[in-house]
Amino acid sequence: MEPESNDQQIKELQRQVKYYRDLSDEVAGQNIRSDSQISLLKRKLTQKENGFTILSALHDSFGQQIFEEDFIVNTLLLINTTLKMDKTVVVWKAPGKNHVFQTRFHMGFEKSEVEKIMPVEIDFFEAEEKIVRPFIKNKMSPPSHIAEELQSKLLIPFFISVPIRMRSEIIAWMITGREKEAWPFYPILDEGDLDTLVSISGFLEAGLSNASLYNSLEKANEELESYNQELEKRVAERTKDLRKKNRELTFEKKRSEDLLLNILPEETAEELKKYGFAKAKLQENATVMFTDFVNFTKFSSSISSEELVAELDHCFRNFDTITTKYRLEKIKTIGDAHMSACGVTGDGGDASDVIRAGLEMRDFVEKYALEKPEHLRPYFKIRVGINTGPVVSGVVGLKKFSFDIWGDTVNTADRIQSGSIAGKVNVSESTYLLTKDLFEFENRGKIAAKNKGEIQMYFVERKVN
Structure with a gap:
C-alpha cells in the first residue's frame, strides 16, 4: 500500500503545481491587460491635453494675427510642435478647377522636398465621388487611391487629412502626419488625433471667413469656452489653468482694441466696433x-x-x-x-x-x-x-x-x-x-x-x- 500512497501524493503535488502555474498565468494576463488599458487611457488623456494646449494657443494668437498667412503658418508650427507631427501641408483649391488642390503652405519639409511638393496638384476624388470628409491614413487603413496619391506627392507616409471650408465650400485641405508609426515612441494616428485636427480646422475656417476682428474674437471665445467645459469634465486638475487662459483672453482682447486704435482714427475705430x-x-x-x-x-x-x-x-x-x-x-x-x-x-x-x-x-x-x-x-x-x-x-x-x-x-x-x-x-x-x-x-x-x-x-x- 505504501507505493500506491506515494503515487497519490505525487499526483496531488503535480495537480497543485499546475493549479498555481495556471493561476500565475491568469494573474499575469490580467496585469498585462490592466497595463494596456492604463497605457491607452494615458494616450487619450495626452491627446486631450495636447488638443487643449494647441486650441488655447490658437485662441490667444487669434486677436494678434489678423493676416491670413501669419495665422496659417503659426497654426502649422503649433501642430508640428504640440501634436508631435513631422510634416504639415495645406493645399488650396486651384483656380478654375473644381476639386483639384495645390500646395500653398507647408511646415517640416527639407528644402529639396519643398521643391517637389510645391508644383503638385491633388485631385480629391475617390471612386468617382468628391471627397468631403476628413480621413486617416495609418498602418491599419485599407488601400485607397487618394491616400496613395497624397503619400506619393506630399511625401508623408502616415497622415490625417481634414477639409477647410468657407461658406460650406471646401477651399483647402490640411494634411499632417508622421514618418513612422511604432508604439510607444511613434503612436499610430487614431480618431482622437482626428477630432483634435477637425477642431483646429474649425479655427482656420473662422480666421479665414470672419468679416471683422471683433466678431472673430467673440467666436473664438465661444469655441474656447465650449472646449473648456468639455475638458473640465474629464480633467479636473486643469480648472486653474483654464481660468488663467480666460484672463489672458480678456487681456488679449484689450490689446487688440488698443492695436485697432493705433492703426485707425478713434472716430473710425468706434464706428467699426459699433x-x-x-x-x-x-x-x-x-x-x-x-x-x-x-x-x-x-x-x-x-x-x-x-x-x-x-x-x-x-x-x-x-x-x-x-x-x-x-x-x-x-x-x-x-x-x-x-x-x-x-x-x-x-x-x-x-x-x-x-x-x-x-x-x-x-x-x-x-x-x-x-x-x-x-x-x-x-x-x-x-x-x-x-x-x-x-x-x-x-x-x-x-x-x-x-x-x-x-x-x-x-x-x-x-x-x-x-x-x-x-x-x-x-x-x-x-x-x-x-x-x-x-x-x-x-x-x-x-x-x-x-x-x-x-x-x-x-x-x-x-x-x-
Whole structure:
C-alpha cells in the first residue's frame, strides 16, 4: 500500500503545481491587460491635453494675427510642435478647377522636398465621388487611391487629412502626419488625433471667413469656452489653468482694441466696433502733406537693406511724433514717402498746423544729416508738398484694416511734393490762401506738374513773427 500512497501524493503535488502555474498565468494576463488599458487611457488623456494646449494657443494668437498667412503658418508650427507631427501641408483649391488642390503652405519639409511638393496638384476624388470628409491614413487603413496619391506627392507616409471650408465650400485641405508609426515612441494616428485636427480646422475656417476682428474674437471665445467645459469634465486638475487662459483672453482682447486704435482714427475705430464696418465720408476741407527723400534710390543702393530700413524707421518715428504734436492723422508710408493730413476726421489741426509740421520735419532731417558722414549728407534731404481741398476718407475691405483718403486733392498734393526741391516746403494756392497771413511765402508762379498741367505753387519761407 505504501507505493500506491506515494503515487497519490505525487499526483496531488503535480495537480497543485499546475493549479498555481495556471493561476500565475491568469494573474499575469490580467496585469498585462490592466497595463494596456492604463497605457491607452494615458494616450487619450495626452491627446486631450495636447488638443487643449494647441486650441488655447490658437485662441490667444487669434486677436494678434489678423493676416491670413501669419495665422496659417503659426497654426502649422503649433501642430508640428504640440501634436508631435513631422510634416504639415495645406493645399488650396486651384483656380478654375473644381476639386483639384495645390500646395500653398507647408511646415517640416527639407528644402529639396519643398521643391517637389510645391508644383503638385491633388485631385480629391475617390471612386468617382468628391471627397468631403476628413480621413486617416495609418498602418491599419485599407488601400485607397487618394491616400496613395497624397503619400506619393506630399511625401508623408502616415497622415490625417481634414477639409477647410468657407461658406460650406471646401477651399483647402490640411494634411499632417508622421514618418513612422511604432508604439510607444511613434503612436499610430487614431480618431482622437482626428477630432483634435477637425477642431483646429474649425479655427482656420473662422480666421479665414470672419468679416471683422471683433466678431472673430467673440467666436473664438465661444469655441474656447465650449472646449473648456468639455475638458473640465474629464480633467479636473486643469480648472486653474483654464481660468488663467480666460484672463489672458480678456487681456488679449484689450490689446487688440488698443492695436485697432493705433492703426485707425478713434472716430473710425468706434464706428467699426459699433457697426462692424465704417462708411466712407466726404471731408470738404482737408489738407494733405507728402514728404519724400531726395535721391532715395541711389542712397538705398549704397547701404545694406537692414541699414536702410533702420534709417527710414528712425526718420518716420520722428515724423509720427511731429504729426501727433500738430494733431495730424498719419495716413501711410510708401517706400521713402510719408503721407499725413488734417481735416480727415472729426478732430485735428488745420492747414497752418500741417505747414508747421512740414517745416519741423524738414528741420529734423537737416539736423539729422549733420550726424552723418560727409558723403551721406546729400541723401538726407526731403521735399515737402502740401495741398488743401476735399477728400473721401474711410476704411475699405474686410481684412487688413487701413484708414486711407482718396481724391484729386491727394493726387495734387503728391504732384506739389514732386514739384518741390530739396529742403523746401512747397504748397498749393488753396493752402496758401488759408495761411498767407501766418507765414512768409515765395511765389514760384505756375509750375508744370505731371498729368495736372501747370499749378500755382509757393515756397514757405518762415512763420510770420
